[in-house]
Amino acid sequence: MSGFAAHLVLLLLVLVSVSLSPSVRCLGKERTLAMIKPDGVSGNYTEEIKRLIVEAGFNIVKEKLTQLDKEAASAFYDEHSSRSFFPHLVSYMTSGPVVVMVLEKGDAVSDWRGLIGPTDAQKAKISHPHSIRALCGKDSQRNCVHGSDSTSSAEREIHFFFKDVVSGDIASQHDEL
Numbered sequence: 001m002s003g004f005a006a007h008l009v010l011l012l013l014v015l016v017s018v019s020l021s022p023s024v025r026c027l028g029k030e031r032t033l034a035m036i037k038p039d040g041v042s043g044n045y046t047e048e049i050k051r052l053i054v055e056a057g058f059n060i061v062k063e064k065l066t067q068l069d070k071e072a073a074s075a076f077y078d079e080h081s082s083r084s085f086f087p088h089l090v091s092y093m094t095s096g097p098v099v100v101m102v103l104e105k106g107d108a109v110s111d112w113r114g115l116i117g118p119t120d121a122q123k124a125k126i127s128h129p130h131s132i133r134a135l136c137g138k139d140s141q142r143n144c145v146h147g148s149d150s151t152s153s154a155e156r157e158i159h160f161f162f163k164d165v166v167s168g169d170i171a172s173q174h175d176e177l
């Protein structure tokens with residue numbers, strides 16, 4: 001194949017793959033769900049956190065302020081429903097409004113987890129003093145922010161809050177469940 005034909009085939013492949021997955025992971029971008037928990041919102045950390053998000057190179061694709069009720073908080077944390085801390089987690093998460101955002105960049109899931117720091121905010125203050133949890137978290141539950149722990153969790157959590165956001169190849173696998 002001539003160099004020109006090879007380039008043409010490559011261009012067609014790129015066009016086809018982009019059109020098949022429109023808002024998805026084109027150009028290596030990934031999406032994750034970020035949440036500013038009630039203590040973060042009531043503590044006036046929303047603007048500061050958003051500044052750190054943008055500074056770290058994320059694009060905030062969607063954002064909304066919402067109040068979780070008991071049913072929604074229980075459904076969101078369903079995987080923890082048998083744990084002893086669950087009732088406390090639900091009452092904390094429903095204690096005030098939260099800000100949920102869809103963040104986009106390459107490696108969004110792990111990069112957002114890196115930016116927020118360890119789950120236990122007390123430990124974060126020592127080991128990751130520049131992390132968001134060190135900035136505004138209090139302990140391992142009231143830790144100010146949430147981040148999806150995997151691409152499949154991100155898929156589920158984005159759909160939980162933003163039913164209209166298409167997030168791509170991962171979505172198409174899980175839509176069949």
Ligand SMILES: *[C@@H]1O[C@H](CO)[C@@H](O)[C@H](O)[C@H]1NC(C)=O
Binds near residue numbers: 044045047
């Ligand atoms: C809230 O935070 C912003 C910056 O993030 C600051 O400019 C403002 O003064 C704060 N407001 C209060 C009431 O602390």
